[in-house]
Amino acid sequence: MGQTLILTGNQTAALAAKLCRVQVIAAYPITPQSKIPEVLSEYVEKGELPAEFVRVESEHSAMGVCISASMVGARVFTATAANGLAYMHEQLHWAAGARLPIVMPVTNRGLGAPWTILNDMQDSIAQRDTGWMQFYCLNNQEILDQTILAYRTAEALLVPIMVCFDGFRLSHTMMPVEIPSQDEVDAFLPPYRLPYTIDAQNPVNINPVVMTDPLPDPAGELAPSYMGFRRRLQEAHESALPVIARLGREFGEIFGRSYEDSLYRYRNEDADFLFLTMGSLSSEASDTVDILRDEGVRAGVIGLRVFRPFPAHQLASAVSGVKGIAVVEKAISYGYEGALATELKAALFSANGLRPVVTNYVVGLGGKDVKPTDLLEAARDTLTQVDGASRHEHPKWLGSGV
Amino acid sequence: MSTAILDLPEEEYIMPGTRTCAGCGLPIAYRYILKALGPKTIMTHPACCLTILHGIYPKTPIAINAVNNTFASTAASATGLAAGLKATGRNDFTVLAMAGDGGTFDMGIQALSGAAERGTDIIYVCYDNEAYMNTGVQRSSATPSGAMTTTTPFIPKEQPKKDFVQIMEAHHLPYLATACSAYPGDVYNKFLKAREIKGTRFIHLAVPCPPGWGFPTKDTVKLGRLSVETGVVVLYEVVRGALQLTGKSLSMARSGRKKPVEDYLKIQGRFKKMTAEQIADFQRQVDERWEQLMARAEF
Ligand SMILES: Cc1ncc(C[n+]2csc(CCOP(=O)(O)OP(=O)(O)O)c2C)c(N)n1
Numbered sequence: 183m184g185q186t187l188i189l190t191g192n193q194t195a196a197l198a199a200k201l202c203r204v205q206v207i208a209a210y211p212i213t214p215q216s217k218i219p220e221v222l223s224e225y226v227e228k229g230e231l232p233a234e235f236v237r238v239e240s241e242h243s244a245m246g247v248c249i250s251a252s253m254v255g256a257r258v259f260t261a262t263a264a265n266g267l268a269y270m271h272e273q274l275h276w277a278a279g280a281r282l283p284i285v286m287p288v289t290n291r292g293l294g295a296p297w298t299i300l301n302d303m304q305d306s307i308a309q310r311d312t313g314w315m316q317f318y319c320l321n322n323q324e325i326l327d328q329t330i331l332a333y334r335t336a337e338a339l340l341v342p343i344m345v346c347f348d349g350f351r352l353s354h355t356m357m358p359v360e361i362p363s364q365d366e367v368d369a370f371l372p373p374y375r376l377p378y379t380i381d382a383q384n385p386v387n388i389n390p391v392v393m394t395d396p397l398p399d400p401a402g403e404l405a406p407s408y409m410g411f412r413r414r415l416q417e418a419h420e421s422a423l424p425v426i427a428r429l430g431r432e433f434g435e436i437f438g439r440s441y442e443d444s445l446y447r448y449r450n451e452d453a454d455f456l457f458l459t460m461g462s463l464s465s466e467a468s469d470t471v472d473i474l475r476d477e478g479v480r481a482g483v484i485g486l487r488v489f490r491p492f493p494a495h496q497l498a499s500a501v502s503g504v505k506g507i508a509v510v511e512k513a514i515s516y517g518y519e520g521a522l523a524t525e526l527k528a529a530l531f532s533a534n535g536l537r538p539v540v541t542n543y544v545v546g547l548g549g550k551d552v553k554p555t556d557l558l559e560a561a562r563d564t565l566t567q568v569d570g571a572s573r574h575e576h577p578k579w580l581g582s583g584v
Numbered sequence: 585m586s587t588a589i590l591d592l593p594e595e596e597y598i599m600p601g602t603r604t605c606a607g608c609g610l611p612i613a614y615r616y617i618l619k620a621l622g623p624k625t626i627m628t629h630p631a632c633c634l635t636i637l638h639g640i641y642p643k644t645p646i647a648i649n650a651v652n653n654t655f656a657s658t659a660a661s662a663t664g665l666a667a668g669l670k671a672t673g674r675n676d677f678t679v680l681a682m683a684g685d686g687g688t689f690d691m692g693i694q695a696l697s698g699a700a701e702r703g704t705d706i707i708y709v710c711y712d713n714e715a716y717m718n719t720g721v722q723r724s725s726a727t728p729s730g731a732m733t734t735t736t737p738f739i740p741k742e743q744p745k746k747d748f749v750q751i752m753e754a755h756h757l758p759y760l761a762t763a764c765s766a767y768p769g770d771v772y773n774k775f776l777k778a779r780e781i782k783g784t785r786f787i788h789l790a791v792p793c794p795p796g797w798g799f800p801t802k803d804t805v806k807l808g809r810l811s812v813e814t815g816v817v818v819l820y821e822v823v824r825g826a827l828q829l830t831g832k833s834l835s836m837a838r839s840g841r842k843k844p845v846e847d848y849l850k851i852q853g854r855f856k857k858m859t860a861e862q863i864a865d866f867q868r869q870v871d872e873r874w875e876q877l878m879a880r881a882e883f
């Protein structure tokens with residue numbers, strides 16, 4: 183039987199790793215992630231978690247250790263944020279290219295320069311094209327659930343997954359979390375089985391130089407070229423959403439909380455205005471929606487739980503019939519707009535004929551508090567544009583001060 | 585301890601036809617390294633000439649398990665292999681990390697220092713051809729003073745070679761050795777010994793490179809031998825802090841005979857711009873180090 187504990191996001195992530203019986207942990211401290219390896223060190227030193235804990239000298243090495251340990255069949259774990267994640271960048275590509283089912287919490291934090299230790303999502307959004315899947319958590323319960331789901335999904339598809347959650351806002355905030363029993367987690371997440379063998383009789387040469395055209399193997403059969411490998415990674419992503427939905431439903435059957443839907447939805451059924459957000463912003467947007475509803479605005483929220491692979495079809499159908507969508511983001515692709523806004527527009531374009539007003543608001547960078555008044559302003563601003571007043575081309579910055 | 589050629593294992597772990605340049609010093613040593621470590625070895629290496637030796641997918645001339653990793657992370661990769669194998673109950677593999685001088689003296693130093701400080705159970709080999717050869721003979725911190733490279737094309741490198749072995753000694757290693765591919769028996773013995781020791785074992789392997797150094801491909805072994813006979817490379821091992829000369833360096837210490845460095849320098853294109861004064865300075869540096877090592881080895 184499970185129990186309910188009051189935990190911070192970081193404690194939850196560490197406990198999730200333990201429940202997933204991770205075998206190799208390699209981590210390097212960075213605020214606001216540091217508590218995760220600290221708690222895991224306690225588990226390991228107390229003998230509660232039989233894992234190899236490598237106290238690496240950098241995040242580049244943390245991911246380097248995870249990559250090679252995963253290659254020989256261990257279930258591996260690391261966690262990082264901000265500059266630590268950026269420092270891993272080369273290794274992130276390697277991990278995805280090597281098709282390793284690594285799971286890594288990212289406690290979202292702003293990147294320097296100038297320094298900030300506080301929350302935004304620039305760090306993980308900037309890693310969008312590394313080939314990793316990205317899950318985003320709304321609250322601490324989702325950190326636990328999505329970490330367990332992430333291992334199952336990653337191992338099914340051989341694609342690594344970042345489980346992203348807001349630094350401080352979740353990492354350091356205590357919330358009740360329903361903790362499943364070890365038996366329940368074991369039933370959902372069987373031990374990881376390497377899809378090849380490491381033995382002396384049949385040696386393998388893993389990730390060598392690959393040519394631009396397929397070459398024959400010793401048996402004369404054509405082996406993939408570089409592009410062939412890249413395409414397979416994309417195909418794994420393309421096949422992932424139904425897998426995530428199936429596993430999310432199965433998760434719900436065991437644990438009582440279904441993740442069949444890649445989208446968090448709040449009061450959206452009859453909505454003609456929506457906030458589109460990710461992470462803990464979704465719950466702040468939900469509070470604002472209640473205010474708007476009281477004012478008679480038919481408002482709702484869509485929050486993305488899965489950003490890569492991008493649930494374009496689900497999103498396009500979730501917003502069909504909506505007149506205005508305010509995409510509120512804690513990240514910006516400099517020189518254009520927030521990545522989520524761009525993705526939404528692309529999804530709408532492909533979904534043919536849907537042309538709601540889409541506005542984009544950059545909020546909360548470097549830990550800046552996102553107030554209900556900010557979100558109300560975003561909503562009103564969007565609704566004015568729905569009514570045909572002038573449109574703004576660039577994202578609007580809310581709360582940036584001077 | 586030494587092994588006669590006839591006693592070496594007959595098994596080969598490098599099949600003929602590797603993609604290294606003609607006369608490359610690397611496969612000579614690698615062959616004996618793998619003979620010493622045997623089939624229960626898993627190795628990891630970054631981008632370097634060794635990657636080329638390991639061949640192009642889907643074929644490889646290497647008959648042991650091998651993993652490629654990123655340029656800065658060879659020791660981290662080896663750490664991961666060791667941790668992953670241990671965590672999954674396979675303690676019978678020797679984990680070998682092997683990187684060039686660029687991947688060790690320069691970019692790999694952080695990961696290696698971290699792994700060595702943690703006492704990670706791996707054998708780490710830096711094969712040193714004294715430049716970034718794979719990318720076209722650019723200067724590294726292992727390039728000796730007086731050498732021309734493609735990034736020191738007109739003014740030969742002014743700074744002396746980094747004393748990397750001393751940096752590794754500062755990590756309190758259970759086993760540390762130097763070797764040169766011109767002496768495969770010495771290479772073999774050292775890896776045989778390293779295999780039986782736990783913890784981080786570090787071996788610096790000098791590897792002559794015909795295109796990078798500018799000498800005829802037939803002279804690789806001669807060059808390697810000259811590097812040792814002149815004292816530019818000194819063969820020794822350090823077991824828990826105690827230094828012992830080995831092979832040719834030991835017999836040189838006993839006989840007191842050492843060739844002038846000019847014999848080694850003058851047959852390499854890369855040193856052709858060295859002045860008499862620079863050669864004398866090079867000789868002074870070599871003599872100084874030789875004396876220090878002789879004193880430590882109690883000669
Ligand atoms: C991060 C990164 N930077 C640069 C390179 C390009 N690169 C590939 S091999 C190499 C040189 C390797 O030199 P060394 O380690 O001495 O090995 P050698 O080629 O001489 O055998 C470089 C710079 C790389 N692979 N990764």
Ligand code: SF4
Pocket residue numbers: 603604605606607608609610633636713717718792793794795796
């Ligand atoms: S460049 Fe030098 S080290 Fe590299 S393969 Fe050729 S000979 Fe060997």
Ligand SMILES: [Mg+2]
Pocket residue numbers: 684685686711712713714715716717
């Ligand atoms: Mg080199």
